[in-house]
Amino acid sequence: AQSVTQLDSHVSVSEGTPVLLRCNYSSSYSPSLFWYVQHPNKGLQLLLKYTSAATLVKGINGFEAEFKKSETSFHLTKPSAHMSDAAEYFCVFQSSYKLIFGSGTRLLVRP
Amino acid sequence: DAGVIQSPRHEVTEMGQEVTLRCKPISGHNSLFWYRQTMMRGLELLIYFNNNVPIDDSGMPEDRFSAKMPNASFSTLKIQPSEPRDSAVYFCASLDSTEYGYTFGSGTRLTVV
Numbered sequence: 001a002q003s004v005t006q007l008d009s010h011v012s013v014s015e016g017t018p019v020l021l022r023c024n025y026s027s028s029y030s031p032s033l034f035w036y037v038q039h040p041n042k043g044l045q046l047l048l049k050y051t052s053a054a055t056l057v058k059g060i061n062g063f064e065a066e067f068k069k070s071e072t073s074f075h076l077t078k079p080s081a082h083m084s085d086a087a088e089y090f091c092v093f094q095s096s097y098k099l100i101f102g103s104g105t106r107l108l109v110r111p
Numbered sequence: 112d113a114g115v116i117q118s119p120r121h122e123v124t125e126m127g128q129e130v131t132l133r134c135k136p137i138s139g140h141n142s143l144f145w146y147r148q149t150m151m152r153g154l155e156l157l158i159y160f161n162n163n164v165p166i167d168d169s170g171m172p173e174d175r176f177s178a179k180m181p182n183a184s185f186s187t188l189k190i191q192p193s194e195p196r197d198s199a200v201y202f203c204a205s206l207d208s209t210e211y212g213y214t215f216g217s218g219t220r221l222t223v224v
Binding site: 036045046049090097098099 | 161
């Protein structure tokens with residue numbers, strides 16, 4: 001069955017340090033994968049999408065993710081965290097028309 | 112473009128009452144989705160419309176839930192009668208066949224007391 005697993009429920013970083021949010025997927029075919037961000041009491045905003053065109057995907061706000069088939073991973077990174085990055089991040093698998101959401105990773109950014 | 116518009120933003124109702132949530136998708140998007148977000152179950156797909164036709168309603172919890180899409184610019188999700196366990200954030204999303212990604216509305220936070 002297709003699924004995504006977010007390996008950390010919470011990640012805490014200091015402002016200005018790198019961010020790594022981990023996601024593994026399970027799929028019998030080449031997947032479409034997304035990262036969405038949800039700020040407190042807000043909707044879901046698309047950060048980036050992998051569609052097999054390139055393994056390194058650049059998104060908004062300085063985020064990027066690398067698709068690694070050998071590791072079945074799609075980790076989200078950012079070189080330098082900003083206070084405004086504090087939010088919940090979802091790794092998402094597209095199965096046909098359905099979006100299958102991971103359980104989310106809450107990112108805390110310390111001053 | 113104003114994006115996907117949902118109303119109301121917040122709804123508090125008493126158990127047993129009827130609740131109607133509304134969604135206006137992005138113009139030209141031919142697919143519409145209703146999702147529910149809870150602490151226990153995360154984000155779940157409730158129903159999917161394509162060209163105003165319900166394609167997959169397998170996620171609708173039970174007969175108390177119903178959804179309609181009378182035209183390309185409007186959809187409703189109705190709960191009758193409502194129960195406290197229906198308390199959640201309900202999101203609407205739309206998608207164009209050529210779109211980069213799904214666009215979500217800001218959600219409706221429903222509280223049933």
